Amino acid sequence: MGSNSCPACLLRGQVQCVKSIPSFTSIAPPSISVSVLITSGSNNTNLATLTYQTGPLGKYYQPTNSVLINAGSRTADLASLYQFTATTNQVKETNSTVDIGLHYVAVNAQGQPIDTDGDGIPDYQEDANGNGTVTSGETDWQNATDLGLKVIITKPKNNSLIP
Numbered sequence: 245m246g247s248n249s250c251p252a253c254l255l256r257g258q259v260q261c262v263k264s265i266p267s268f269t270s271i272a273p274p275s276i277s278v279s280v281l282i283t284s285g286s287n288n289t290n291l292a293t294l295t296y297q298t299g300p301l302g303k304y305y306q307p308t309n310s311v312l313i314n315a316g317s318r319t320a321d322l323a324s325l326y327q328f329t330a331t332t333n334q335v336k337e338t339n340s341t342v343d344i345g346l347h348y349v350a351v352n353a354q355g356q357p358i359d360t361d362g363d364g365i366p367d368y369q370e371d372a373n374g375n376g377t378v379t380s381g382e383t384d385w386q387n388a389t390d391l392g393l394k395v396i397i398t399k400p401k402n403n404s405l406i407p
């Protein structure tokens with residue numbers, strides 16, 4: 245047997261020579277198709293696409309025609325999002341059905357948080373719990389004369405000596 249005629253073989257457990265490598269049948273990896281459709285729950289939403297828009301405070305605002313607008317399970321005031329928005333038009337959620345997704349503080353044309361009563365304190369700070377109404381510890385975001393509850397000490401007078 246010449247050196248060119250040695251076939252692929254095993255002799256007594258030892259590899260004598262290998263002239264050719266047996267071909268293996270290639271095995272294709274299993275194809276996996278994942279499709280998750282949420283069919284239960286009246287407020288679950290399946291998205292074919294998700295488009296974001298860049299706005300004054302970030303790049304995850306949603307188009308006003310997004311299927312996630314007004315798609316939540318409760319109203320925005322109950323979600324503490326009365327003073328916030330999910331869209332670049334800066335329309336506050338107020339008492340609408342809450343939008344699903346990231347919310348930003350609603351801002352004015354100058355990109356500043358909206359201050360409806362012009363007292364220098366933004367609405368979202370005056371309405372700290374985000375429900376749209378004046379609740380304990382808050383000032384009225386719609387009334388500049390509401391300074392909130394303050395404790396004023398009248399006696400002893402300022403700088404008086406206390407015996």
Ligand SMILES: [Ca+2]
Pocket residue numbers: 313314320337340341342343
């Ligand atoms: Ca809404």
Ligand SMILES: [Ca+2]
Pocket residue numbers: 359360361362363364365366367370385
């Ligand atoms: Ca204010």
Ligand SMILES: [Ca+2]
Pocket residue numbers: 370371372373374375376377378379382
């Ligand atoms: Ca409030």
